[in-house]
Amino acid sequence: MAFALTPxxxxxxxxxxxxxxxxxxxxxxxxxxxxxxxGWISPEVVEYVAERLELSTAIVKGVVTFYTMFFDEPVGExxxxxxxxxSCDLRGGKAIQDxxxxxxxxxxxHTSPDGKFTLLKAECLxxxxxxxxxxxxxxxYENLNVAQLDRIIxxxxxxxxxxxxxxxxxxATFGAPHGSRGGSVTSAPPPPSREAVRLAxxxxxxxxxxxxxx
Amino acid sequence: xxxxxxxxxxxxxxxxxxxxxxxxERAGAYEVARQALTTRKPEELREEVKKAxxxxxxxxxxxxxxxxxxxxxxxxxxxxxxxxxxxSEPGTFKDRSIMDLDPHRLVEGAIISCFAIxxxxxxxxxxxxxxxxxxxxxxxxxxxxxxxxxxxxxxxIDHAIEVYVHSGAGAYICGEETALLNSLEGRRGEPRLKPPxxxxxxxxxxxxxxxxxxxxxxVPDIVQMGGDAWSALGQLPGDGGVRxxxxxxxxxxPGLFEAPVGxxxxxxxxxxxxxxxxxxxxxAVIPGGSSTPVLDxxxxxxxxxxxxxxxxxxGQSEIDVPMGVDTYRALGTMLGTCCAIVMDDTVNMVxxxxxxxxxxxxxxxxxxxxxxxxxxxxxxxxxxxxxxxGKPDDVDLLxxxxxxxxxxxxxxxxxxxxxxxxxMVQKFREEFMDAAIHGLPDGVRHDDSVRSMVExxx
Ligand SMILES: Cc1cc2nc3c(=O)[nH]c(=O)nc-3n(C[C@H](O)[C@H](O)[C@H](O)COP(=O)(O)O)c2cc1C
Ligand code: SF4
Ligand code: FES
Numbered sequence: 002m003a004f005a006l007t008p009x010x011x012x013x014x015x016x017x018x019x020x021x022x023x024x025x026x027x028x029x030x031x032x033x034x035x036x037x038x039x040g041w042i043s044p045e046v047v048e049y050v051a052e053r054l055e056l057s058t059a060i061v062k063g064v065v066t067f068y069t070m071f072f073d074e075p076v077g078e079x080x081x082x083x084x085x086x087x088s089c090d091l092r093g094g095k096a097i098q099d100x101x102x103x104x105x106x107x108x109x110x111h112t113s114p115d116g117k118f119t120l121l122k123a124e125c126l127x128x129x130x131x132x133x134x135x136x137x138x139x140x141x142y143e144n145l146n147v148a149q150l151d152r153i154i155x156x157x158x159x160x161x162x163x164x165x166x167x168x169x170x171x172x173a174t175f176g177a178p179h180g181s182r183g184g185s186v187t188s189a190p191p192p193p194s195r196e197a198v199r200l201a202x203x204x205x206x207x208x209x210x211x212x213x214x215x
Numbered sequence: 216x217x218x219x220x221x222x223x224x225x226x227x228x229x230x231x232x233x234x235x236x237x238x239x240e241r242a243g244a245y246e247v248a249r250q251a252l253t254t255r256k257p258e259e260l261r262e263e264v265k266k267a268x269x270x271x272x273x274x275x276x277x278x279x280x281x282x283x284x285x286x287x288x289x290x291x292x293x294x295x296x297x298x299x300x301x302x303s304e305p306g307t308f309k310d311r312s313i314m315d316l317d318p319h320r321l322v323e324g325a326i327i328s329c330f331a332i333x334x335x336x337x338x339x340x341x342x343x344x345x346x347x348x349x350x351x352x353x354x355x356x357x358x359x360x361x362x363x364x365x366x367x368x369x370x371x372i373d374h375a376i377e378v379y380v381h382s383g384a385g386a387y388i389c390g391e392e393t394a395l396l397n398s399l400e401g402r403r404g405e406p407r408l409k410p411p412x413x414x415x416x417x418x419x420x421x422x423x424x425x426x427x428x429x430x431x432x433x434v435p436d437i438v439q440m441g442g443d444a445w446s447a448l449g450q451l452p453g454d455g456g457v458r459x460x461x462x463x464x465x466x467x468x469p470g471l472f473e474a475p476v477g478x479x480x481x482x483x484x485x486x487x488x489x490x491x492x493x494x495x496x497x498x499a500v501i502p503g504g505s506s507t508p509v510l511d512x513x514x515x516x517x518x519x520x521x522x523x524x525x526x527x528x529x530g531q532s533e534i535d536v537p538m539g540v541d542t543y544r545a546l547g548t549m550l551g552t553c554c555a556i557v558m559d560d561t562v563n564m565v566x567x568x569x570x571x572x573x574x575x576x577x578x579x580x581x582x583x584x585x586x587x588x589x590x591x592x593x594x595x596x597x598x599x600x601x602x603x604x605g606k607p608d609d610v611d612l613l614x615x616x617x618x619x620x621x622x623x624x625x626x627x628x629x630x631x632x633x634x635x636x637x638x639m640v641q642k643f644r645e646e647f648m649d650a651a652i653h654g655l656p657d658g659v660r661h662d663d664s665v666r667s668m669v670e671x672x673x
Pocket of ligand 2: 584624625
């Protein structure tokens with residue numbers, strides 16, 4: 002069946018087109034609108050987008066395949082991206098992936114048997130100071146441990162993504178525990194602590210008081 | 216070393232609901248834009264940015280004021296401002312904080328910058344994963360527009376300015392400025408050959424300034440304080456101001472810290488980030504995103520010659536050199552995005568290297584043979600070393616592959632892969648040799664994990 006955007010989204014396409022001097026520049030934003038509605042970029046979506054933006058389907062397909070976030074096959078109700086780049090791996094990224102694979106019953110790159118979760122490996126998601134972390138759908142979940150991860154996944158299975166995000170996502174607090182604000186960002190530098198300046202490759206002296214007083 | 220105790224760039228982060236217009240305005244948002252647009256001339260503003268000696272915060276460290284001077288407009292051409300919010304360099308997480316916690320600072324910076332370079336449209340290109348940041352920015356833009364700070368007559372002056380957010384869709388290479396422009400235009404995010412540089416022929420074929428989020432977000436402070444005063448906040452010549460430092464990995468308090476340009480890595484780790492996790496020894500630190508060659512605290516600066524830019528630090532540890540674009544270049548690394556990845560003595564460098572090279576293999580756009588083949592080959596060799604199938608020649612093979620990737624490609628991605636690879640082998644050669652002969656030590660070989668267990672995770 003042919004694909005069509007909802008009337009509200011059609012309106013958004015018209016608005017998007019006004020932002021650029023060339024029609025083609027609307028391609029990524031329009032693909033995003035379609036994927037949000039349809040879940041993935043099906044061949045029917047490609048047809049629709051090509052026609053709407055006056056492009057060939059080959060051009061649209063070429064763009065879709067370039068970007069990892071456009072899905073050219075159906076995915077589960079929730080998409081879980083587990084970051085496995087260095088900063089996350091230094092803080093247990095692999096343990097997070099292993100646990101997800103066990104819990105969801107599928108390996109990375111696949112969808113859980115109940116169709117609720119697709120598990121994918123991600124490259125650095127710009128949350129390295131709040132590692133380890135996962136992204137689920139549009140939201141970040143940072144400073145994770147396995148117990149918290151269990152609660153987050155269970156909430157997605159039981160309540161759906163938006164409700165789970167409202168309860169558990171750390172986006173609004175930039176990684177700080179939920180309910181606080183922006184706590185992981187130190188805007189004021191700590192008072193200089195001369196105590197702390199020592200050769201870090203040597204073990205601290207037994208009575209080191211580093212970190213205190215700051 | 217003196218410190219600026221008053222935060223500037225991050226001064227609004229701690230405010231309750233700091234992203235809302237009313238709250239941001241109560242803390243001074245848009246005052247500078249109003250003043251700049253209504254009382255100053257564009258060329259004066261460009262001069263302030265030049266005097267500020269602000270080195271681009273996106274990685275390459277090019278002076279923003281000089282870049283703005285390269286704009287070359289032919290008759291009838293539009294100028295565009297494109298703000299790079301692709302933030303995908305492993306280890307880097309600073310721009311996201313600006314968009315999430317103080318989006319109005321970025322919008323205000325965009326307004327002033329558009330006015331200064333005579334642009335009417337700014338696009339903020341945000342990596343696709345950051346849907347939340349996109350929402351915050353769009354709200355901020357809508358509110359600023361409603362308040363009359365954007366649109367046909369911002370602050371009542373006759374210079375229309377619109378700011379639009381453009382969302383990427385998952386591709387590290389789109390952070391490279393010409394790939395970003397292709398992606399903005401609705402194409403595959405493949406880098407373009409330079410020249411022409413974007414300042415001559417950029418977005419939609421028009422002269423374009425591409426700057427990082429933090430660069431543009433610094434413009435209001437620069438204009439308010441004056442370029443000279445802002446520059447003087449930094450501790451190094453030709454590299455001014457304050458910046459956002461990030462620390463991830465094995466420290467007690469990973470996170471973001473605002474500080475003047477020119478603090479040392481040791482200060483960043485020990486004073487700001489609380490020191491090493493579990494008080495273990497520091498083994499290595501990648502100073503400014505994964506493309507910057509690693510620092511080894513055991514190594515001493517070798518600059519006996521008085522003319523050497525690092526002579527002042529001769530004999531001191533690498534991590535005691537002030538962090539600046541030029542000082543770090545002299546040290547054989549790069550300041551990059553100024554977000555450090557800290558590793559303690561439990562990390563095997565071959566494994567860490569494999570983790571990063573896998574990233575580059577995944578992200579190479581594939582246009583250039585040395586880059587496409589080289590990244591794949593590096594990963595194959597590193598896989599062998601990690602799986603106990605390596606041979607001693609492999610270590611030099613890593614060096615040869617890297618050397619062949621340098622300087623032979625359309626964009627700097629390949630250099631950004633080869634340089635950190637070479638740095639790793641140069642500084643931790645014994646460890647690579649060890650892996651080639653014996654495989655990884657027991658306890659390290661966890662499939663593809665660098666260190667699978669950190670207390671409290673599992
Ligand atoms: C492979 C590659 C990736 C890059 N990624 C980013 C990025 O994510 N964000 C960014 O601001 N600059 C990135 N850059 C640098 C940009 O090309 C460009 O220099 C920068 O956006 C200019 O802004 P600035 O002068 O304000 O730093 C990247 C460069 C390369 C070669
Ligand atoms: S160097 Fe690599 S990433 Fe850059 S254009 Fe060539 S293949 Fe693409
Ligand atoms: S390494 Fe995981 S967010 Fe950067």
